[in-house]
Amino acid sequence: MREFRNKAVMTGLAAVLFFCGCSRNEAVNDSEILTLPAVRGSAANHVTFIGNVTSGQTTSLTWKTSGVISAVNVKIGDQVAVGQLMAELGREFLPADVITAEVPYIEALDQLDEVLSSETPKAQAYKDLKDKEAALENAEKYRESLKYPHAVLGDVLYWADQVEKSRNLYEEALQTMNDAVSWKNSPVKFERDTYESLRKNMLTAMNNYAETYNTYLYYRGSADENEKARASADINVAKADYEKALTVFKTYAKYPREKDVSNAQLTVDNARDTYDRRNITAPVNGTVTQINAEPGKYVTQGTPAFRLDNTDELYVPMNISEIDILSVHDGMKAEIVLDANPSKTYEGVVSTVSATGETSGSQVTFQAMVKFLEPDDSVKIGMTAEVKLITETLNDSLLVPANAVYYVGNTAYVGISNGTACYDTPVSVTLTTETIAAITGGFLKEGDPVCVPSVDDRILEAMGLSGEKNNQVLLIAPPAVQTPAVQ
Numbered sequence: 001m002r003e004f005r006n007k008a009v010m011t012g013l014a015a016v017l018f019f020c021g022c023s024r025n026e027a028v029n030d031s032e033i034l035t036l037p038a039v040r041g042s043a044a045n046h047v048t049f050i051g052n053v054t055s056g057q058t059t060s061l062t063w064k065t066s067g068v069i070s071a072v073n074v075k076i077g078d079q080v081a082v083g084q085l086m087a088e089l090g091r092e093f094l095p096a097d098v099i100t101a102e103v104p105y106i107e108a109l110d111q112l113d114e115v116l117s118s119e120t121p122k123a124q125a126y127k128d129l130k131d132k133e134a135a136l137e138n139a140e141k142y143r144e145s146l147k148y149p150h151a152v153l154g155d156v157l158y159w160a161d162q163v164e165k166s167r168n169l170y171e172e173a174l175q176t177m178n179d180a181v182s183w184k185n186s187p188v189k190f191e192r193d194t195y196e197s198l199r200k201n202m203l204t205a206m207n208n209y210a211e212t213y214n215t216y217l218y219y220r221g222s223a224d225e226n227e228k229a230r231a232s233a234d235i236n237v238a239k240a241d242y243e244k245a246l247t248v249f250k251t252y253a254k255y256p257r258e259k260d261v262s263n264a265q266l267t268v269d270n271a272r273d274t275y276d277r278r279n280i281t282a283p284v285n286g287t288v289t290q291i292n293a294e295p296g297k298y299v300t301q302g303t304p305a306f307r308l309d310n311t312d313e314l315y316v317p318m319n320i321s322e323i324d325i326l327s328v329h330d331g332m333k334a335e336i337v338l339d340a341n342p343s344k345t346y347e348g349v350v351s352t353v354s355a356t357g358e359t360s361g362s363q364v365t366f367q368a369m370v371k372f373l374e375p376d377d378s379v380k381i382g383m384t385a386e387v388k389l390i391t392e393t394l395n396d397s398l399l400v401p402a403n404a405v406y407y408v409g410n411t412a413y414v415g416i417s418n419g420t421a422c423y424d425t426p427v428s429v430t431l432t433t434e435t436i437a438a439i440t441g442g443f444l445k446e447g448d449p450v451c452v453p454s455v456d457d458r459i460l461e462a463m464g465l466s467g468e469k470n471n472q473v474l475l476i477a478p479p480a481v482q483t484p485a486v487q
Contacts (some may be wrong), residue, residue: 001183009277012334014444016170022367023066024133025094027258028342031420033417033420033422033451034453034454034455035417035449035450035451035452036400036401036404036449036450036452036453036455036460036465037446037448037449037450037465038399038400038444038445038446038447038448038450039399039446039463039464039465040396040397040398040446040462041396041397041399041400041463042393042394042395042396042397043393043394043397043431043433043436043437043438044390044392044393044394044401044431044433045390045391045392045393045431045432045433046335046388046389046390046433047324047327047328047341047385047388047391048386048387048388048389048410049163049318049319049320049387049389049391050211050384050385050386050387051316051317051318051319051370051384051385051387052316052317052382052383052384052385053308053312053314053315053316053379053380053382053383053385054314054315054316054317054381054382055286055287055289055309055311055313055314055315055381055383056310056312056313056314057284057286057309057313058307058308058309058310059283059284059286059307060304060306060307061085061086061280061283061304061305061306061307062276062303062305062309063089063130063280063300063301063302063303063305064301064367065089065277065278066298066299066300067089067090067278067298067299068089068296068297068298068299069087069088069089069090069293069294069297069298069299070086070088070089070090070291070295070296071087072087072294072295073085073086073087073088074086074087074288074291074306075288075291076288076289076290076291077287077288077289077456078287078288079285079286079287079288080282080285080286080287080288080308081218081282081285082282082283082284082285083281084281084282085279085280086281086288086306087280087283087293087306087317088278088279088280088282089278089279089299089420090477091278093356107314109149110444111114124209124248125248128245128248128249129245129246129249129331130203130206131206131245132238132241132242132244132246133242134206134207134210134292135241135242135247135379136235136238136239136241137210137229138210138213138214138217139234139235139237139238140235140316141214141217141218141236142150142214142217142231142234142333143228143232143234143235144218145217145220146217146227146228146231147215147228153303154218154221156216156219157397158210159215159216159219160216161215162212162215162216162218163209163212163341163464166205166208166209166211166212166225167209167211167213169205169208169209170202170205170206170208170209170483172205173198173201173202173203173204173205174202174204174206174233174430175197175199175432176198176200176201176202176405177195177202179193180194180195180198180199191337195277196462197447210406211355219454227304231469247449269316276428278298278450280293280305280306281310283308284308284310285310286308286310286311287308287309287311288306288307288308288309289307289308289309289381290307291305291306292304292306294303294305295303296349298347303444304354309381309418311344313326313382314371314372314375314379314381315351315369315370315371315372316348316369316370316372316385316387317337317369317370318323318367318368318369318370319358319365319366319367319369320365320366321363321364321365322357322364322365322366323476325353325357325366325368325462327389328350328353328366328368328389328391329350329353329380329390330350330351330352331349331350332349332389332390332391333347333348333349333389333390334347334348334350334370334387334388334389334390335347335348335387335388336370336372336385336386336387336388337377337386337388338343338378338383338384338386338390339384339385339386340378340380340383340384341378341415344378346372346373346374346375346379347372347373347374348370348371348372348373348387349366349371349373350369350370350389351368351369351370352368352369353365353367353368354366354368366424370389377380377419386404391480392431394430394431394438396431397431397438397439398438398439398444398445398446399436399438399439399462399463400436400437400439400444400450401435401437401450401452401455401459401463402432402433402434402435402436402437402453402459403452403454403459404450404452404453405427405432405437405439405451406428410425411424412427412428412429413425413426413427414427414439414442414444414451415450415451416443416444416448416449416450417450417451422451423441425442425444426441426442427439427440427441427442427444428440433465434458434463435458435461436459436463437461466471
C-alpha cells in the first residue's frame with residue numbers, strides 16, 4: 001500500500017496543491033484499499049524508561065557482636081513489626097561484656113518501673129516542703145520573740161522542757177514513718193492506709209514540736225541587736241530553702257515527672273543496646289526480603305543478617321537524561337508494565353524528582369521515583385518494569401492511525417477513500433504517538449474512511465476500535481464518500 005501511496009503522491013504532485021487537497025485520479029482495485037474511520041478521542045504522548053521495582057523504605061540489618069546463631073525466627077516474605085525478635089546468638093559463644101549486660105539491663109527496668117509506679121519521691125518532696133515551711137515560720141516567730149521579754153524564768157524553763165518532749169515525739173514519729181517507707185518497698189505487703197496514718201502522726205508531731213519551740217522562744221525574752229540581725233539572716237536562708245522546696249514539689253503536680261521517666265528510660269535504652277547485641281530485632285515494620293542468617297553459622301560484628309522492605313509503597317526509580325528532565329515533574333501520570341506480566345498495566349505517578357544531576361562521563365542524569373498507585377501481590381521487589389510517562393494529553397481530538405500520515409516537504413497529508421481512490425487532504429498534526437496522530441484542518445471529519453498501509457491491534461486499541469476489526473474496520477469495499485470539491 002505504501003508503494004501505491006507513493007505512486008499516487010508522485011503522480012499528482014503537480015496538482016498537490018490545490019487549496020483543499022487533491023484526488024488520486026488513477027483507479028485502483030478495491031482490494032488494495034485498507035481504511036480505518038477517523039474517530040474522536042484522547043491522545044497522549046509519552047517517554048519510556050526502564051527500571052527495577054523497589055520499596056519505599058529498605059533497611060539492612062547486621063549483627064552487632066560476634067557469636068554463633070542459635071535461632072532464626074523469620075522466613076522470606078514474613079511481615080514483621082517493630083521490636084519483633086528475628087534472630088539470636090547462642091549464649092555460650094557471646095563476648096563477656098554482652099553476657100554481663102543482662103544485670104544492668106534488669107536493674108534499669110526495675111528503676112523505670114519504680115519511677116512509674118512509686119509515690120515515694122513525691123512524698124519525700126512534700127515532707128521536705130513542710131520541713132522548710134516550718135523552719136521559715138520558726139525563724140520568723142523567733143525573730144519576733146526577740147523583741148520583748150514575755151515570761152519569768154520558771155515559765156521559760158517549763159517551755160524548754162516541753163520543747164525537749166515534743167522534739168522527742170516528733171523524732172520518734174519521723175523514724176516510724178521512714179521505717180514504714182522501707183516496709184512499703186519491701187516484698188512484704190504493706191497497707192497504704194497504715195502508711196498514711198503514720199505520715200499524719202509525723203506531721204502532727206512536727207507541728208506540735210514547732211509550736212512548742214515557738215512558744216518557748218516567745219517566753220524566753222528579748223535579745224541584743226546582734227542576735228536579732230542573725231535571726232533576720234536566718235529568715236532569709238529559710239525563705240530561700242522554702243522557695244526551692246516549693247519549686248521541686250510543684251514538679252510533681254503531674255506524676256510521674258516527665259524528666260524522671262526520660263532519665264530512667266534513657267538508662268534502660270543504654271543498657272538494652274548492650275544487652276540486645278546478642279539479638280536482631282526489627283527496627284521498623286516491613287517485609288523480610290532477604291535472609292543471610294542460618295542457625296549454627298558463626299558471625300562477627302557487621303555481618304549482614306536480613307533485609308526489610310516496606311512493601312506498602314512500591315516505586316520504580318528512573319534515570320532521566322538532562323534532555324528529558326524538563327518534561328518530568330511531580331504528579332505526572334505514568335503507566336507501568338512489568339516484564340513478568342506484560343499483559344497488565346499499572347497506574348503510577350511521579351512522586352519525586354531529584355534537583356541534582358549525577359555525572360557519568362559526558363552524560364548527566366536525574367533520578368525520579370514513580371510510585372505504584374495500586375500495586376498487587378504480583379508486584380515483587382526487583383522486577384524489571386517499563387515506565388511510560390505521559391508528557392502531553394489532548395482530549396476530544398480527531399484521531400487517525402499514525403501510519404496514515406505522510407509528508408510532502410513540510411506539509412502533512414492523509415488520504416480519504418471513496419472506495420475506488422484515495423483523495424489526499426493536507427492536515428495539521430498536533431500530537432503523534434507510536435500508533436495514532438491527532439490532527440486538525442483539511443476536509444477530514446469524524447467517520448471518514450482514512451487510507452492506511454496496515455492495521456494492528458495496538459492501533460485499534462489506541463483508537464477505541466478493538467472490537468471492530470472483523471466487521472467495519474478493514475474495509476475491502478468501503479462505502480463511497482463525497483469527494484472533496486476542488487477550490
